[in-house]
Amino acid sequence: MKFRIDLQRAVKDPLHGIWIACYIGAAMIALGAVQESFVHVAGWGDPAIPIAHAVLPAQPAVLAGGIEVAEGILQFSGHTARGVWSGYVTTTLMAMLISYMVGPALLVWGIRARARHRQQIAVRGGVPAIAAALALGGSTLAAVVPAPLYALVSHRTYTMLERDHRHSEALDDLSVELYVMARNAQVEYHRSGEPRGGGHTWLTPVHGRKGPLRMCDLLGPGRGPQCTESAHVTIGRQMFSLRIERADSLTLHGLVVCEPPGCPAPADTSGQDTLSMVVGVTPLNVNMIFEE
Amino acid sequence: MGWLVFSVFAVAATFVLTFITTGDIWDAMFAAAVPVGLFLLGLFLRATRKNVTPRQRVTLLFVVALICIGVAGHWMVMHSMTRWQHDQLLTVRDRIQRSLMVSSVYDRATPVFSAFHSQRFPENKSMTEVFADLYPSIMEKNATILLDSLDGGVNVYARSTWGAMVVITSVSSVGHGMDPEFRNVDGRRGYLQSCLRLTPEGMVYEVQN
Numbered sequence: 001m002k003f004r005i006d007l008q009r010a011v012k013d014p015l016h017g018i019w020i021a022c023y024i025g026a027a028m029i030a031l032g033a034v035q036e037s038f039v040h041v042a043g044w045g046d047p048a049i050p051i052a053h054a055v056l057p058a059q060p061a062v063l064a065g066g067i068e069v070a071e072g073i074l075q076f077s078g079h080t081a082r083g084v085w086s087g088y089v090t091t092t093l094m095a096m097l098i099s100y101m102v103g104p105a106l107l108v109w110g111i112r113a114r115a116r117h118r119q120q121i122a123v124r125g126g127v128p129a130i131a132a133a134l135a136l137g138g139s140t141l142a143a144v145v146p147a148p149l150y151a152l153v154s155h156r157t158y159t160m161l162e163r164d165h166r167h168s169e170a171l172d173d174l175s176v177e178l179y180v181m182a183r184n185a186q187v188e189y190h191r192s193g194e195p196r197g198g199g200h201t202w203l204t205p206v207h208g209r210k211g212p213l214r215m216c217d218l219l220g221p222g223r224g225p226q227c228t229e230s231a232h233v234t235i236g237r238q239m240f241s242l243r244i245e246r247a248d249s250l251t252l253h254g255l256v257v258c259e260p261p262g263c264p265a266p267a268d269t270s271g272q273d274t275l276s277m278v279v280g281v282t283p284l285n286v287n288m289i290f291e292e
Numbered sequence: 293m294g295w296l297v298f299s300v301f302a303v304a305a306t307f308v309l310t311f312i313t314t315g316d317i318w319d320a321m322f323a324a325a326v327p328v329g330l331f332l333l334g335l336f337l338r339a340t341r342k343n344v345t346p347r348q349r350v351t352l353l354f355v356v357a358l359i360c361i362g363v364a365g366h367w368m369v370m371h372s373m374t375r376w377q378h379d380q381l382l383t384v385r386d387r388i389q390r391s392l393m394v395s396s397v398y399d400r401a402t403p404v405f406s407a408f409h410s411q412r413f414p415e416n417k418s419m420t421e422v423f424a425d426l427y428p429s430i431m432e433k434n435a436t437i438l439l440d441s442l443d444g445g446v447n448v449y450a451r452s453t454w455g456a457m458v459v460i461t462s463v464s465s466v467g468h469g470m471d472p473e474f475r476n477v478d479g480r481r482g483y484l485q486s487c488l489r490l491t492p493e494g495m496v497y498e499v500q501n
Contacts, residue, residue: 061367064317065374072378076385078445078466083315092317093307093324097300100328105296108339115343148362151369158373165380172387176394180497183398187494190409198412284402 014127015114015134023135024142031139059147060096067092099140107137167263170256171275174238175288178254178279181218181240182286185250188217189283200283201247213250215242252279299331318371325367332360386467389484392444393462394497397488400427400439400448401460401495408492419492420452436461436477449477461487461500469501476501 010016067088075082110133117130185202193200202213215233218240231242239255258273280287303324311320336356340349408422417425427439427450439448445466451459463476464484472482482501489496 059366060321061363061370064321065370067317068374068378069381072381075378076381083311085311089311089317089320092321093304096307096321096324096328097303101296101300101303101331104332104335108335112339144363145359147366151362151366154373155369158369158376162376172391176391179391179394179398183402183495183497186402187405190406191494193409196413198410200409284406 015117015130020114020131020134020138023131024138027135027139028142059143059150060092060099061147063088063092063095099144103137103140103144105137106133107141110134110137163260163262166260167258167275170237170258171277171290174254174256174275175277175290177238178240178252178277178288179286181252182279182281182288184218185213185242185252185281186283186286188213189248202244202250203247213242213244215240218242218252248283250281252281253277254279295334299327299334302327303331318375321367329360332356386484388444389446389464389467390486390499392442392446393464393484393486396440396442396446396448396462397460397486397497398495400450401458401488401490404458404490405495419456419458419490423450423452423458423490447478451477456491458490459487460490461485471501474501 010018013019070088071082074080110130113130114134117127189200189202192202213231215231219233219235233240237257237259241253242250243253244250253276255274255276258275261273263273263275276291278289278291280289306327307320307324310323311317314320336353340352344352404419404423404426407426408417408419411417411422436449436451439450439460441447445464447463447465449461449463451461453459461477462485463478463480467484468482469484474483474485475481476483476485485500487498487500489498
């Protein structure tokens, strides 16, 4: 019975808490629709600019982050985008003014005006103005308050990205090392020829000048005393091995230990997480394969 | 109303001037955050000046401070994360460019080196002559010629010196090297450049910028 009486009072009172919650919800939906239309009207559907979808939360930090990444994408393809004033920057400024200044000011005014209105004190603007102020102020506050939660989720993703990126950098370094080793192997092959032509090989000694290819022939100068016949070498977190298949074919195998652990490749026999690559080398070609 | 307009103007001016000066969106954001903070402090004091008990004021202050700390944390995370993404994009671009540059020079040098060492007696061409056989462009001594333009924004140049050595140089048209004043072989400044010196003894790869 009490609930029904309360409900009847609430329905008749346009500044009741239930109505205000509805106004705020409606304002959020309306603002979302306006922003989405603005995105399309402004022609921000450019796939190179991922900022369009970042506009919806109306968060200045999200917009600024979108600009930062968009600048990176443009610079990636050789454009100079840094420091150019654009519609995105204007929108960020507007979002800042609305979210942190106009919104809170409207909310404070709306709360105080509502209190005075309920005390039967005349308020300039009346009920529609109070409802509008509360709706706009409340909707901006509702957009601002969940930001820390978003930050927590983002930070977790960011940490994972950083780790994965370190793994990809390690793999990239390994591939560069292997590529240069493969090219060094080709040089050694071509130099092994006889003075009258022909006789190139990776397999047998030529004129007693050199034996089968060794790791030191591949590593280049200044890489330590790695001139062993076993053709295995460890440099830091990287391990390399060499296998000569035929006179004109060899395989290089490179392996790098994941630091920090947790790379997608399965652990090796020693239980360490590793990434590995295999390079097939012929006198003129290099074929690199990432082992999964 | 007047103080709101004044504050909005102050924040906008700070934002615009900082952005124009530094060209950095985050610098502008952080600079504008100072007058925004002062505005919010003033708004809070004004809102809790009358009809609020000390207990309510402390509670409100706690809630507002919590929101401000949360928003500041959000800003910091977004700043570090997007700055990192921006930097990583450029790092990835440079890594792709460098890989392309390494492979582009070796891909052109290896067939020349192979042909040079496959000569049968009494054939005894110099490295430059072998190179000219495979790449029939005019190879004048000390003249730099454009060998190839790759899709990834890398140009490959070649130059012969003293007949015995060919220098194959790759220059990125996109990625910037460590030294912004470095003069590239194509006349520009500061771009990634590496070269491979091809002699009868072998190939020496060098990152120049």
